[in-house]
Amino acid sequence: MELTLWTYEGPPHVGAMRIATSIEGVHYVLHAPQGDTYADLLFTMIERRDRRPPVTYTTFQARDLGGDTAEMVKTSVRDAYDRFQPQVMLVGESCTAELIQDQPGSLAKGMNLPIPIVSLELPAYSKKENWGASETLYHLVRTLLLPAVSQVPLPRRDRPGRPQANIIGPTALGFRCRDDIQEVKKLLAAIGVDVNVIAPMGATVADILRIPEADFNICLYPEIALTTCNWLQRNLGQPIVKTVPIGVGATRDFIAEIGTLTGIDVSEVLTRSQSDTLGNWDARRLTTAADATTSRLPWYSRSVDSTYLTGKRVFIFGDATHAIAAARIATEELGFTLVGIGTYSREFAKEVRAIAKQHDLEAVISDDYLAVEAAVAEAAPELVLGTQMERHIAKRLGIPCAVISAPIHVQDVPARYSPQMGWEGANVIFDSWVHPLMMGLEEHLIGMFKEDFEFAEGHRSHLHQVLAPEPASAVVPQRTSPPWSADGEAELKKIPFFVRGKVKRNTEKFATDRGISLITAETLYEAKAQIGR
Amino acid sequence: MVGSRTCAHLIQSAAGVMIFAEPRFGTAILGERDLAGLADANEELDRVVAQLLSRRPDISTLFLVGSCPSEVIKLDLAKAAERLNQRFFPKVRILNYSGSGIETTFTQGEDACLEAMVPVLPQSGDDSPSLMVVGTLADGVEDQFHRLFDQLGISPVYFFPPRRAANLPSIGKGTKLLVAQPFLSNTVRSLAARGATLLPSIYPLGIAGTTAWLRTAADAWGIDSGVFAQTIAPAVKRAEIALDRYRSVLKGRKVFLFPDSQLEIPLSRFLAQECGMELAEVGTPYIDRLLLEPEIALLPAGTLLSEGQDVERQLDRCRQAQPDITICGLGLANPLEAEGMTTKWSIELVFSPIQGYDQAADLAELFARPLERRRRLKI
Numbered sequence: 001m002e003l004t005l006w007t008y009e010g011p012p013h014v015g016a017m018r019i020a021t022s023i024e025g026v027h028y029v030l031h032a033p034q035g036d037t038y039a040d041l042l043f044t045m046i047e048r049r050d051r052r053p054p055v056t057y058t059t060f061q062a063r064d065l066g067g068d069t070a071e072m073v074k075t076s077v078r079d080a081y082d083r084f085q086p087q088v089m090l091v092g093e094s095c096t097a098e099l100i101q102d103q104p105g106s107l108a109k110g111m112n113l114p115i116p117i118v119s120l121e122l123p124a125y126s127k128k129e130n131w132g133a134s135e136t137l138y139h140l141v142r143t144l145l146l147p148a149v150s151q152v153p154l155p156r157r158d159r160p161g162r163p164q165a166n167i168i169g170p171t172a173l174g175f176r177c178r179d180d181i182q183e184v185k186k187l188l189a190a191i192g193v194d195v196n197v198i199a200p201m202g203a204t205v206a207d208i209l210r211i212p213e214a215d216f217n218i219c220l221y222p223e224i225a226l227t228t229c230n231w232l233q234r235n236l237g238q239p240i241v242k243t244v245p246i247g248v249g250a251t252r253d254f255i256a257e258i259g260t261l262t263g264i265d266v267s268e269v270l271t272r273s274q275s276d277t278l279g280n281w282d283a284r285r286l287t288t289a290a291d292a293t294t295s296r297l298p299w300y301s302r303s304v305d306s307t308y309l310t311g312k313r314v315f316i317f318g319d320a321t322h323a324i325a326a327a328r329i330a331t332e333e334l335g336f337t338l339v340g341i342g343t344y345s346r347e348f349a350k351e352v353r354a355i356a357k358q359h360d361l362e363a364v365i366s367d368d369y370l371a372v373e374a375a376v377a378e379a380a381p382e383l384v385l386g387t388q389m390e391r392h393i394a395k396r397l398g399i400p401c402a403v404i405s406a407p408i409h410v411q412d413v414p415a416r417y418s419p420q421m422g423w424e425g426a427n428v429i430f431d432s433w434v435h436p437l438m439m440g441l442e443e444h445l446i447g448m449f450k451e452d453f454e455f456a457e458g459h460r461s462h463l464h465q466v467l468a469p470e471p472a473s474a475v476v477p478q479r480t481s482p483p484w485s486a487d488g489e490a491e492l493k494k495i496p497f498f499v500r501g502k503v504k505r506n507t508e509k510f511a512t513d514r515g516i517s518l519i520t521a522e523t524l525y526e527a528k529a530q531i532g533r
Numbered sequence: 534m535v536g537s538r539t540c541a542h543l544i545q546s547a548a549g550v551m552i553f554a555e556p557r558f559g560t561a562i563l564g565e566r567d568l569a570g571l572a573d574a575n576e577e578l579d580r581v582v583a584q585l586l587s588r589r590p591d592i593s594t595l596f597l598v599g600s601c602p603s604e605v606i607k608l609d610l611a612k613a614a615e616r617l618n619q620r621f622f623p624k625v626r627i628l629n630y631s632g633s634g635i636e637t638t639f640t641q642g643e644d645a646c647l648e649a650m651v652p653v654l655p656q657s658g659d660d661s662p663s664l665m666v667v668g669t670l671a672d673g674v675e676d677q678f679h680r681l682f683d684q685l686g687i688s689p690v691y692f693f694p695p696r697r698a699a700n701l702p703s704i705g706k707g708t709k710l711l712v713a714q715p716f717l718s719n720t721v722r723s724l725a726a727r728g729a730t731l732l733p734s735i736y737p738l739g740i741a742g743t744t745a746w747l748r749t750a751a752d753a754w755g756i757d758s759g760v761f762a763q764t765i766a767p768a769v770k771r772a773e774i775a776l777d778r779y780r781s782v783l784k785g786r787k788v789f790l791f792p793d794s795q796l797e798i799p800l801s802r803f804l805a806q807e808c809g810m811e812l813a814e815v816g817t818p819y820i821d822r823l824l825l826e827p828e829i830a831l832l833p834a835g836t837l838l839s840e841g842q843d844v845e846r847q848l849d850r851c852r853q854a855q856p857d858i859t860i861c862g863l864g865l866a867n868p869l870e871a872e873g874m875t876t877k878w879s880i881e882l883v884f885s886p887i888q889g890y891d892q893a894a895d896l897a898e899l900f901a902r903p904l905e906r907r908r909r910l911k912i
Contacts, residue, residue, distance in 0.1 A: 003584050011538040065605070
């Protein structure tokens with residue numbers, strides 16, 4: 001038993017729903033009580049979908065438990081088949097039905113419906129949402145493609161023309177998947193690769209059957225797609241592109257990886273992507289309708305006003321894909337200092353630990369948000385990049401935050417085009433990570449004019465509303481530190497308030513470490529010299 | 534909540550957005566070890582409760598809420614509560630009820646929660662009459678009712694649940710129950726078992742509903758009808774003026790109600806009787822005749838009442854009926870809007886102050902707003 005006040009992932013059957021909702025022609029019969037039907041609104045409210053997810057719940061009740069719940073499964077399967085006429089049916093169970101062991105998948109298979117039935121066994125008490133989505137996609141693809149795999153010879157791709165790729169991984173309720181797909185399509189077009197199938201999001205059952213026709217697979221979100229891509233590689237010989245194109249550097253690597261794989265010369269695309277200032281304000285650029293072939297991020301980041309970003313302490317937490325990408329962007333493309341990184345995707349703990357190690361950090365591999373909160377408080381970052389949970393943690397601690405990863409919230413499905421991947425994704429990331437921070441000049445001006453009434457103590461950027469910390473933050477570790485002398489305190493007060501907290505913490509740690517019993521002004525400058533900014 | 538990851542996910546997703554649930558809710562998630570019997574579920578629960586209480590020393594009442602899986606594996610939360618009380622009472626009182634989705638809709642969970650508090654209500658010292666208003670009400674609504682009861686000369690008046698867990702009302706043979714929410718079947722029966730008397734009434738939704746509800750109490754206290762009429766007159770007059778604004782919008786419009794909140798029957802009575810709406814179908818999860826008979830009697834003759842849930846067939850009937858407005862849960866609202874129907878999501882009715890005279894127009898406005906929105910939007 002585990003105390004949870006908030007969860008990063010839902011149960012595995014919600015992952016299965018994300019796959020079912022993503023593909024047209026699929027229906028999911030879920031052996032579950034009425035209470036589990038809440039999951040519909042994740043799709044109809046968070047993503048504002050105009051259709052209910054293609055899910056039929058058996059809605060058994062307590063009084064049915066002694067009786068024939070198995071018969072309810074069969075009735076639901078038959079009714080769902082008659083009403084929705086799906087081309088494939090997923091059949092599975094939620095946590096409660098798992099306990100009564102009706103084996104709905106086998107029951108449905110025994111009904112001899114004229115469509116493929118995919119039986120899903122997703123252990124609800126040990127596994128979670130992303131695993132459920134990954135397994136569902138794998139079993140669905142495998143069921144549909146097994147006939148093609150046994151075909152001898154394999155459906156070959158020796159057609160003339162440009163190479164073709166499948167984009168595997170975007171799903172319903174995935175973070176910015178809708179817009180990432182468009183960016184990846186643009187990148188492929190620039191390289192000279194055609195898209196064969198995008199799955200699961202926006203695919204039909206017929207599309208899934210066409211997956212073997214592509215030359216390779218792009219594993220866009222490994223949490224969802226890696227198991228399926230590995231199976232396709234083993235059985236259909238399709239190589240996998242594993243670079244996730246989030247950030248300028250990763251996007252360049254992505255292009256280079258595809259170049260190597262397909263034998264296409266991508267040097268021109270890569271060179272174009274280095275055209276620094278983009279001629280942003282040139283008449284030629286302004287009057288063309290064509291998309292920019294590179295990101296503004298490199299130039300914006302080098303532009304002098306961004307100097308203040310240097311060494312900003314950043315804490316990153318999210319799914320593995322986005323956390324790993326964020327670490328690279330933060331350190332290599334914005335010049336931040338990584339002071340903490342973690343993920344709730346245990347399946348990819350190794351990769352995240354490796355990144356942490358590069359920065360002399362211990363990765364937080366946890367789905368306990370209380371542990372994450374404690375880690376954030378301990379790291380004392382100036383910016384948190386996380387999920388909606390970290391947004392709340394940051395709000396409580398008075399730290400700016402940007403959301404970089406699922407679980408998604410209605411605000412993570414914006415009306416505007418807002419990808420994370422490709423060139424435009426890097427632009428979006430620059431804006432959404434930098435805007436919550438107070439600008440460098442703004443910091444100085446507020447420091448200079450802090451006596452004026454409109455710059456009352458505690459004034460922060462208008463973009464960043466600070467709430468009073470809630471009293472319940474019992475998790476912040478309490479350190480006992482030596483007291484401050486009067487002159488030490490007076491000196492501390494002269495330091496601009498927005499860095500005062502950090503200076504105070506650093507000085508106290510310095511004093512504690514050296515066994516200093518009273519912190520004077522001297523101690524403060526001593527610590528400043530030793531620790532630096 | 535003692536349950537699965539699904540329970541935790543439900544709590545955090547309940548309103549369609551992620552809510553920061555920590556201040557009030559936590560989930561003890563059952564794992565494989567608990568199910569396989571490798572871990573003693575009771576010991577585990579004690580450990581989790583101790584962990585939660587040490588994190589949140591401000592908690593004075595803790596409900597252990599049963600879920601679908603905890604019921605299926607027959608985890609005895611009543612016994613657990615008893616055991617934990619021996620350890621934590623009186624600093625923390627531990628109660629239990631079932632919120633299982635194999636039994637109940639969410640408002641039945643509210644009933645079960647209140648029922649769990651009935652055994653710990655103090656016994657009143659004598660049998661002198663007192664009024665107990667049963668059911669959660671917004672603070673403002675409670676204050677309005679308090680003032681009206683005062684003016685009528687009805688006292689003492691207690692509200693159950695009270696605003697603070699420490700102020701539990703006492704109960705005895707003189708306690709008369711005036712029920713404010715139509716879904717409190719078990720709570721009312723348990724209160725009656727402790728000697729209280731039910732004052733059967735319709736519910737304080739709309740002007741007529743509020744008047745009938747207050748009159749039920751006034752009659753039990755033998756208040757003169759002239760005094761009653763005089764006392765409520767200013768509030769009624771004000772409410773009529775406010776409600777008129779929306780009557781013209783709602784009059785003659787056809788409404789279809791999907792089963793969700795268990796407020797459907799009194800709402801329909803208000804919409805038909807006071808707003809002049811036409812009822813295409815009134816779906817409700819469950820009908821308790823003890824609490825709803827007086828309401829059902831006031832529905833227009835021939836109203837189609839449906840009990841329980843078969844969502845696909847209800848959707849078919851809804852499309853057939855072509856209502857002007859459909860009241861439904863959040864899972865259905867956007868898909869129906871996309872089909873061109875106007876919807877009102879029912880959970881808002883549970884969260885909003887809608888009872889009493891001064892809220893009658895607010896209640897009507899909740900239904901007028903989606904229609905008004907349609908009228909305004911030119912896109």
